[in-house]
Amino acid sequence: MERNFEEVFQDKIDKEIKIEPKDWMPEKYRQTLIRQISQHAHSEIVGMLPEGNWITRAPNLRRKAILLAKVQDEAGHGLYLYSAAETLGISRDEMYNQLHSGKAKYSSIFNYPTLTWADMGAIGWLVDGAAIMNQVPLCRSSFGPYARAMVRVCKEESFHQRQGFEILLTLSNGTEAQHRMAQDALNRWWWPSVMMFGPKDDESPNTIQSMRWKIKRFTNDELRQKFIDICTEQVKILGLTIPDKDLKWNEVTGHYDFGTIDWDEFWQVVQGNGPCNKERLETRKKAWEEGAWVREAATAYAEKRKNRAATKAA
């Protein structure tokens, strides 16, 4: 019997028919998606912090408004994604608990510090850029609610990347101090961004199943290569240098070769030893704990209103 369900399920996927929350799905598919979507949601929310840092310090009113709108967008993305995950039978509170306890992960990139204004440029250009590369294929995820959430998210991400690029371009063409600031930010954000695509394909054991289920459309290495190819062209316009001396055009492959990724650093940050892991999580927990009385009051008030309405009706 089970086998039959599974066949029907895979058949739908092969035919590019979306799986909807009420449809039968293998437990493993459900769990994998809950992990994938909630991790993505957490990344949006934790990702607000490094840039949020600079809202009060933005150098002019236009930039302040753009940055605030950008960070607010990320909150919106978190919201769409938590809602998509909820359709799989997990509550937002449960997901928060998993984040706060360390059980659920979020993108490691947000465990790096934002030290100067140029970091707003580097994050927009590289981090949102890498996110777009990861997310565009997810608009075709086999799971309907996730695919639809990603369509909305991707629309906003391209504005994020553009504003980041524009910040770097302005700085690069600005004063000497500004140019230095831009190059320094690129030096710090480049490799962590390249790592955003996850471990190498031969160390990414779930990839095959995820591709079969069409919740992943390209491998980590394919996306990483595409990202590097595009950035290596764009950086020429910026007049900055990517901090990789091995970066070289390869006639044979038609791609850029690049240097060795420091996977030790990658795993250290994943395991919690990045420069800001503790801080980011503490900040999220603090916001959650300090907001408890507000959420309780809102619930209590809604309850009172309901009771009053019921009394009136009776």
Add this chain to the structure above:
Amino acid sequence: MMTKQNLIDYTLHLADNALIIGHRNSEWCGHGPILEQDIAISNIALDYIGQARNFYQYAAQLQGNAATEDSLAYLRDVVDFKNCLLVELPNGDWGQTILRQFFFSTYQYFFFQQLQNSLDEQLAAIAEKALKEVTYHVRWSSEWAIRLGDGTEESKQRMLLAVDELWSYTGEMFQEAGYERLAVSEGYGIDLTSIKNSWDAKIKSVFEEATLSLPTVAWMQSGGKEGQHSEHLGFVLGEMQFLQRANPGAEW
């Protein structure tokens, strides 16, 4: 000339109010108690940055001499800022932020309603646009004030503390600064006494619904509108202005 300087001061006062409360609200971005409300308060902050920009741009245009919205926001010091003390106070907890928002938005609501009819067309146009946003701010903040006042025992206690903390800063909104008095006589400013009653009535009705009692203290703090601020504003400006000041003349 005299008149023009007064119009500039009047406009700067409105710009500074919007910028500083927008700045304060933006401090919540990423730290709100509920994701939806994090978005709401950031959105309100954005509205304020927009209002501030409209007023600063107008002030810069009046001033000439290569003044820009940014030179006005980023290169004036504490003594030049003309915002009310209320908006520069630290956020406190969510209850205090909500209550300040309610007090201030209610003031802005009645103020902009009249400013829409200002003889100065620019001010009238900015007010008309802002009024749409402010109408929502009043609704949002009053709903939250009621929810928190009539929520749990803890939330009520916190709201009472917030009232205690903020009440003495509400009077300044209705105390005329010199440039406001002149603005009224010159025909483009709002007579603050004409909106005080409406403000009182709105506060009273929302407090009633929130089961909060109105304070009886009469003493009111003031000075911000004339450039005499609390210690807090210096820190706000220090943070906000440092990039502009550290890199004179740079483009961003």
